[in-house]
Amino acid sequence: MNQQPRESGSTEQYDVVVIGAGVSGMYALHHLREMGLSVRVYDGATDVGGTWWYNRYPGARVDGPGSPFYCYTFSEELMQEWNWKETQSEQSAVLEYLEHVADRFDLRRDIQFETWVQDARYDEAAQCWTVETNTGVRASAPFLICAVGALSTTNRPDIPGIHDFAGECYHTGSWPHEPVSFKGKRVAVIGTGSSGVQSIPEIARKADHVTVLQRTPQFAFPCGNRPVTPEDLADARENWEDFRAKMYAHTAGFPFDTHERMAMDDTPEERRALYEKLWQRGSFQFFLEGYNDIAISEEANASLADFVRDKIREIVQDPKTADKLMPDHFVITKRPILDNGYFESFNRDNVTLVDLREDPIERFTANSVVTRSGEHPIDMLVLATGFDAISGSMLRLNPKGRDGVTLKERWQDRFHNYLGLTIGGFPNLFMIHGPGSPGVFYNMPLGAERQMDWIGHCMRHLKEQKLGAIEPTADSEEAWANEVSALANITLFPRTDSWWTGANIPGKPRYFSVYLGGSIYYQRIYDMADQGYKGFVFEQARHVDDAEAS
Numbered sequence: 001m002n003q004q005p006r007e008s009g010s011t012e013q014y015d016v017v018v019i020g021a022g023v024s025g026m027y028a029l030h031h032l033r034e035m036g037l038s039v040r041v042y043d044g045a046t047d048v049g050g051t052w053w054y055n056r057y058p059g060a061r062v063d064g065p066g067s068p069f070y071c072y073t074f075s076e077e078l079m080q081e082w083n084w085k086e087t088q089s090e091q092s093a094v095l096e097y098l099e100h101v102a103d104r105f106d107l108r109r110d111i112q113f114e115t116w117v118q119d120a121r122y123d124e125a126a127q128c129w130t131v132e133t134n135t136g137v138r139a140s141a142p143f144l145i146c147a148v149g150a151l152s153t154t155n156r157p158d159i160p161g162i163h164d165f166a167g168e169c170y171h172t173g174s175w176p177h178e179p180v181s182f183k184g185k186r187v188a189v190i191g192t193g194s195s196g197v198q199s200i201p202e203i204a205r206k207a208d209h210v211t212v213l214q215r216t217p218q219f220a221f222p223c224g225n226r227p228v229t230p231e232d233l234a235d236a237r238e239n240w241e242d243f244r245a246k247m248y249a250h251t252a253g254f255p256f257d258t259h260e261r262m263a264m265d266d267t268p269e270e271r272r273a274l275y276e277k278l279w280q281r282g283s284f285q286f287f288l289e290g291y292n293d294i295a296i297s298e299e300a301n302a303s304l305a306d307f308v309r310d311k312i313r314e315i316v317q318d319p320k321t322a323d324k325l326m327p328d329h330f331v332i333t334k335r336p337i338l339d340n341g342y343f344e345s346f347n348r349d350n351v352t353l354v355d356l357r358e359d360p361i362e363r364f365t366a367n368s369v370v371t372r373s374g375e376h377p378i379d380m381l382v383l384a385t386g387f388d389a390i391s392g393s394m395l396r397l398n399p400k401g402r403d404g405v406t407l408k409e410r411w412q413d414r415f416h417n418y419l420g421l422t423i424g425g426f427p428n429l430f431m432i433h434g435p436g437s438p439g440v441f442y443n444m445p446l447g448a449e450r451q452m453d454w455i456g457h458c459m460r461h462l463k464e465q466k467l468g469a470i471e472p473t474a475d476s477e478e479a480w481a482n483e484v485s486a487l488a489n490i491t492l493f494p495r496t497d498s499w500w501t502g503a504n505i506p507g508k509p510r511y512f513s514v515y516l517g518g519s520i521y522y523q524r525i526y527d528m529a530d531q532g533y534k535g536f537v538f539e540q541a542r543h544v545d546d547a548e549a550s
């Protein structure tokens with residue numbers, strides 16, 4: 001294959017088109033170039049970073065198990081030379097790392113920024129995808145990789161009068177690049193998920209007044225940010241091979257030991273002592289080093305939920321406000337949140353909590369939000385209302401597959417896919433972190449690498465066998481859907497409304513679409529490949545001469 005793009009009429013020709021230059025698209029580009037392929041990446045932003053380019057709201061930082069293991073693993077040199085400063089890195093630090101990766105591997109020369117792919121359609125006769133962009137570019141390639149992000153398409157609630165609001169209005173997921181000043185302003189924040197919980201304490205420190213508009217009270221755990229010490233870095237560097245092997249083996253892709261103990265194996269005193277220790281430590285240790293049945297057993301779940309509710313009561317001084325902040329769903333069945341002084345914010349004089357369950361928003365005016373109990377004058381509205389997650393960015397792209405069938409048509413009732421990578425009727429299209437993959441339940445840079453490595457493996461297979469197209473059968477999609485659901489149904493996750501179940505987007509198919517098998521997933525997808533790509537159908541290459549020439 002050829003690394004040089006070719007021109008055919010006004011259509012640029014590549015071996016692969018990649019949509020998205022975030023964490024996944026950047027690795028896809030690097031890996032495909034290493035395979036000797038010509039690649040073009042399109043991204044609407046002005047630079048690399050994806051979610052880390054867009055989510056620059058105050059307080060944004062890594063809210064999972066953090067540095068130095070939220071990173072790429074494909075290059076040992078990259079690991080050895082990068083100095084992570086904090087365990088829960090700020091957004092700017094993660095973006096700096098990704099910019100460094102782009103520099104180091106000279107990625108930008110094959111990325112076209114400020115370019116939205118508006119149309120992607122499959123040409124059955126030519127066995128290729130053609131994309132058209134808002135800048136008038138038209139490009140074709142046998143393969144299309146959608147690295148469009150699991151948390152990229154913002155959810156903007158359609159509340160009466162919201163477009164009449166004349167003050168400043170920002171969504172946390174597409175925060176301005178220019179500094180936003182809160183000084184002397186009355187700010188309303190809608191949303192108390194990760195973005196709201198991270199930003200509210202920061203905004204409260206600067207604004208005149210903050211009105212928090214809360215629909216669902218949330219469990220949040222101490223962020224536990226601490227410096228990455230020279231000793232931590234030296235340990236990771238010296239033992240990198242061991243750490244990497246552990247990351248590959250761990251269910252969520254981090255180099256930690258999995259704990260086998262169940263909550264009811266311990267006495268109430270022992271449980272409380274463990275929860276207290278983990279609370280003091282902070283970060284995701286609660287879930288990684290706590291009991292292994294919190295997401296499965298109602299009793300175990302209640303023991304942790306009660307502990308966190310007690311903590312909220314201890315922190316929040318006004319009992320009425322504390323009552324409104326009490327979560328009543330199964331703990332961790334909404335994405336766990338790490339906070340940096342969120343509950344403490346409600347002890348400030350300049351923060352008011354509005355419980356939308358008893359006092360819903362009725363409308364916005366030019367300068368206020370009106371809830372059932374009355375009017376709250378505001379100068380700024382912050383929408384921390386999340387994303388049309390997991391499937392939303394694929395649907396926004398809405399590729400057209402065989403017979404011109406759109407993805408919106410194909411995904412009307414559920415997000416049909418096989419192995420979380422491919423979709424029937426959409427040959428040679430691959431998703432990274434799409435529905436049906438471990439995606440958002442896994443270390444995302446590592447997951448992107450592992451999925452992309454499999455996609456590369458699959459492309460090599462097609463070339464070696466002189467095959468022109470691959471897609472899954474309807475039966476294999478159904479079997480995969482059953483496997484995804486069977487795993488989810490062991491847990492309490494499907495029993496809570498969350499962005500994992502699509503409940504945050506009106507009209508979205510409501511089911512838990514993430515594959516919960518963790519690292520087993522990567523074994524499963526290679527098993528399928530070893531069995532001759534079981535579950536897929538192929539077409540012979542119709543343009544063997546072209547394929548040979550390229």
Ligand code: N01
Pocket residue numbers: 055060061062063064151157158172190191192193194195196198213214215216335356384385386387499504
């Ligand atoms: O979004 P969310 P997020 N009226 O969907 C509320 C990742 N992340 O941006 O719970 C009123 O969690 C909604 O209420 P409810 C992380 O994985 C990573 O905070 O649906 N309220 C909820 O409170 C995270 O989980 C980082 O009832 C409305 C909030 O808005 C994911 O992104 C940082 C509403 C949305 O919470 C999403 O987090 C931040 C309406 N009409 C996020 N519509 C990192 O640092 C929605 N809400 C890596």
